Amino acid sequence: MNFDLASQPPFVRNVVGYALQGWDIAKGWLLSPAAWSQFGLLLAAFAASWLLSKRLRPLLERFLTPEEGRTSILATIRRFFLIFVPLLLPLLAWAFTGIGEQATRALFGSGAVIAFGKRIFLLLAARILVHEIITDGFLRVLGKFILMPIMLLYALGLLDLATARLNEMTIAIGNIEFTIMAVIRGVIAGSILFWLGRWSNDQTGNYIHKQEELRPAARQLASKAAELMIYGIAFVLLMSIVGIPLTSLAVLSGAIGVGLGFGLQKIASNYISGVILLLEGQATVGDYVELDNGMAGNIIQTTARAMIIESYDGRWFVVPNEDFITTRVINYSDQGSSNRYEVPFSVSYNTDINLVPDIIETAVAKHPRVLDTPFPPDCEFRAFGDSGVEFAVEFWVNGIDDGKNKFSSDVGFLIWNALRDNDIEIPYPHRVVEIRNAET
Incomplete structure (x- = not known):
């Protein structure tokens, strides 16, 4: 059968030509x-x-x-x-x-x-x-x-034929010209390189975080440095595979520099602040911190731009790294250091107050989480109050008195039980109400 393909589009003529070539090859094989x-x-x-x-x-x-x-x-x-x-x-x-x-x-x-x-x-x-x-x-x-x-x-x-055709088709962006094949090769290579980069980063990060002899801040800094190096190498390799000389990115680099100087200065500031925090170890994952605005919680993640804080009521706060540098931050954890708390109480004026400190200190020291160092429990006289003699017991613990820890509550129970066992009365306010000109 003969077909007049002169009036057909070039694509149709090419497809028919390939089909006829395939039919000739098949006939040759069959015979x-x-x-x-x-x-x-x-x-x-x-x-x-x-x-x-x-x-x-x-x-x-x-x-x-x-x-x-x-x-x-x-x-x-x-x-x-x-x-x-x-x-x-x-x-x-x-x-x-x-x-x-x-x-x-x-x-x-x-x-x-x-x-x-x-x-x-x-x-x-x-x-x-x-x-x-x-x-x-x-x-x-x-x-x-x-x-x-x-x-x-x-x-x-057909792979060689398809490759040759794709190498003939070009795309121009400004002064840079790409072939379709280069774009496809770049997409493939970029996908594989950045997947390998992600995998390598995960493996490197896991290895670094297992090095317990390093401080947590040092592990975080090493992990971030490894991440930057891995993705930087992947980017350079991708540019080389695609065939883009790095010198042609000079204009883009200049534009990025101008952007950092104006619109991206906050991002740059937060990134540099994050590096400083990791180097100095002022705050790291696991620390319980309180910011100048009253926000408090555990640091659960550090990023290049911010720290993520989780409060004990389950809320997450994203705090820019710059805030940890430019404002006052109270770090209660500070890599495992202990914290001091106190619980106030009062006793009746009928009590021999000379016995109270020993009784309370002995009772509080029985709590399994109360420390003997840097100081054991210390019961101190505070004031002669309106209804009784006021005391407070100070104690040291490892941890924060919030969330799963109820140190002050536990110590309050110990104080109550100790005073009750020693027949010491806890006073409560007494008020005298005088009624004048009452009608009989």
Whole structure:
């Protein structure tokens, strides 16, 4: 059948041309004895691979599966290789097909069919990799929308043609010109590099935070420095892969500098303040702090721009790092230092007040969280009140008297019980009401 394609768009003519070329290749394969022998070798290679993988796979799984609970390096390596066992069948088929390709080329001088079969087996391996092995959501998306289309073009023998066409198409942005292929390569490389950067940053951060000999502030600073270095290297590598010289970013760098000087000065100030806080260790994750405006809570996270504080009523506050530098901040925790509290009380004027300090100090010292250092419990006379003699007991504890800790409440109960056991009266106000000119 003859078709007049002169009036059709170029795209339609190209598609029809490729289809006709494919039909000619298919006819050549169907009518060629060499092609039929290659089809036979493909089937034999697949059958041999299926039988061999059926026997090898249980053995490999048994060998690569470590004992439950093992966390050694060897066990980790074995678990890593275990997840690739599903690739055994297509890789064996690819290897056997490669052997068959050498034989057919030696016998018939042609191996196009069997080479096509090799590419199909690699396509099958890529599909298993994406759908059965990769568990990370981001990598799976890359596999579905980037790796699989590339492998499909490679299997059909169109990858070189598609690459050449994409290299011919360009995009211009100012004085910088990109090819479509460079953009695609940059997207792929950027996605992989920044995923590797995120993974490396997580691993590095976990390793640094396990170094308990370092101060928490030093661990935070080292983690931030490692994060900046990792992503900086990823950015430089991406620029090199895409083909953008770093000197061409000079104008952009100047614009960023102007922005930092005007519109972004607060962000720059907060970032520098965060670095100072990490270096000096004035406040870090886990500390209980109170700001000048009365806001108080535990620092649960530090970022480049701010610190996140969680109060004991469950509210989160995002406080800029600059506030920790320019305003007064009370740090009650200060990396585990103890805190002093006091509980006031009073006794009746009928009491021998010389006995009260020993009684109260002994009772408060029985609390399991009350410390003997830097000072043991200290009961002090405060004043002669309207209704009784006023005292206060001071005590030191590790922790904050809020949230899960009820130090003042516990000490109050101890004081009450001690006074009751020693028959000491706790006074309460007495009022005399005088009524004049009352009618009888």
